[in-house]
Amino acid sequence: MSHAPNPGPTHSTTDSPAHPGVPSVQAAPAWSAAELSANPHARADKPARVREMFAAIAGSYDLNNRVHSFGRDQAWRRFAVRAANLKPTDRVLDMACGTGDLTRAFAAAGAASVLGMDFTQEMLDVAERKRIEQAQRRPGPLSDRIIYRQGDAMAISEPDSSFDVLSIAFGIRNVLNPRTSANEFFRVLKPGGRLVILEFDKPRFAPIRWASDFYTRQIMPLTATWISGDRSGAYKYLPRSVDTFLDRDQLAQMLRDTGFVEIEQHPLSFGVCVCTTCRRPG
Numbered sequence: 376m377s378h379a380p381n382p383g384p385t386h387s388t389t390d391s392p393a394h395p396g397v398p399s400v401q402a403a404p405a406w407s408a409a410e411l412s413a414n415p416h417a418r419a420d421k422p423a424r425v426r427e428m429f430a431a432i433a434g435s436y437d438l439n440n441r442v443h444s445f446g447r448d449q450a451w452r453r454f455a456v457r458a459a460n461l462k463p464t465d466r467v468l469d470m471a472c473g474t475g476d477l478t479r480a481f482a483a484a485g486a487a488s489v490l491g492m493d494f495t496q497e498m499l500d501v502a503e504r505k506r507i508e509q510a511q512r513r514p515g516p517l518s519d520r521i522i523y524r525q526g527d528a529m530a531i532s533e534p535d536s537s538f539d540v541l542s543i544a545f546g547i548r549n550v551l552n553p554r555t556s557a558n559e560f561f562r563v564l565k566p567g568g569r570l571v572i573l574e575f576d577k578p579r580f581a582p583i584r585w586a587s588d589f590y591t592r593q594i595m596p597l598t599a600t601w602i603s604g605d606r607s608g609a610y611k612y613l614p615r616s617v618d619t620f621l622d623r624d625q626l627a628q629m630l631r632d633t634g635f636v637e638i639e640q641h642p643l644s645f646g647v648c649v650c651t652t653c654r655r656p657g
Contacts, residue, residue: 405431406608414619415612416548425549426495429473431607433497436474439599439610451648452477455542455571456484458641458652463487465539468563470528470556471546475502475521477573479509481542482520490533492526499523528556536565544573548620557633566657570635571650574626575617578646587647591617623649 405427406415415421432439440448455477459467465486469478472491481489493499503523510518526532528543528550541560550556560570578584591614599610621629626649627638635653642649 404606404608406612408608408611411608411611411615415616416619419551421549422494422551428607428609428612429495430497432603432605432609433474433495433501435603435605436498436501437476439602440476442602443595443599447644447648449476451573451643451650452480452544454641454643455544455573455650456480458650459540459542459569459571461486461540466490466537467540467542468492468531468533468538470526470531470541470543470560471549472502472523473498473544473546475505475523477542477544478502478521478523479506479517481540482517486520486540489521490538491521491523492528492531493523494525494527496525499525529559531559531563533563535562536568537563538568539565540569540571542571542573545575547572547574547626548616553621553626554629554633557629557635561633561635561655564655566655568655568657570630570653570655572626572652573648573650574620574623576623576642576646576649577617578642580645583645587645588614623651626651 405424410418415424418424429436444451459465459481461467461481461484463485467481467486467489469475469481469489469491472478472493475491478489478491491499491502493502506518506521506523528546529552541564543560547553547556564570578587596610596614599605603610623640623642627640630638630651630653634656636656638651638653640649640651
């Protein structure tokens with residue numbers, strides 16, 4: 376995502392309508408129905424809108440992930456960690472880390488260190504709170520291997536050849552220019568370093584695709600909005616952003632054009648989600 380300033384309204388903290396007493400960020404909608412009738416990826420102000428959106432839903436993000444993936448989101452992340460072929464000496468960058476689920480999964484799997492980086496500070500605040508709570512429950516080295524930092528997938532503030540593994544789960548779709556991010560991923564990975572991308576896709580078996588489309592377009596936006604008390608339009612943006620983003624073949628070609636090799640793709644949950652892995656040559 377870009378470093379564009381957020382032009383949206385100032386956030387105020389209020390009680391969530393769905394969860395009285397639980398703070399949530401409320402703001403004017405980041406996405407209106409009219410705006411989502413066009414391609415949201417074509418908007419120059421997409422980074423600011425995405426940041427506004429994730430700031431609004433940070434407090435309920437984990438709950439909605441569990442409920443609306445039927446708990447499969449954690450299984451997808453475990454698959455991504457296995458696909459990274461992790462070594463005890465590996466330094467990992469978890470880009471667009473959100474509330475830190477994949478970051479912690481890499482640390483638990485034995486990575487030497489994991490840097491979780493995200494564009495939205497409110498998501499990082501949740502991730503850091505979870506890290507501290509875990510450290511209090513289970514004192515030990517696991518939480519010490521994790522650092523969270525605000526950052527930009529299109530301009531990563533790390534030196535060349537810094538990481539053995541770079542992951543991004545459901546985040547490549549939200550950057551302004553995925554090709555620019557892919558170039559940055561290539562730059563900060565060491566020669567031989569592995570890239571792991573989790574992203575939604577369209578199931579290729581027609582009956583499952585129809586059922587998935589109905590669920591994500593009609594049911595999920597209503598129930599997720601109710602759970603979160605969201606007014607940003609986040610859960611209307613999600614299905615529209617999937618519909619208008621690169622499919623798995625286009626994503627693979629983009630990575631190939633960037634210079635990555637050994638590209639493999641693993642459809643998960645009938646192709647609702649795809650895990651793409653590749654390697655920087657060297």
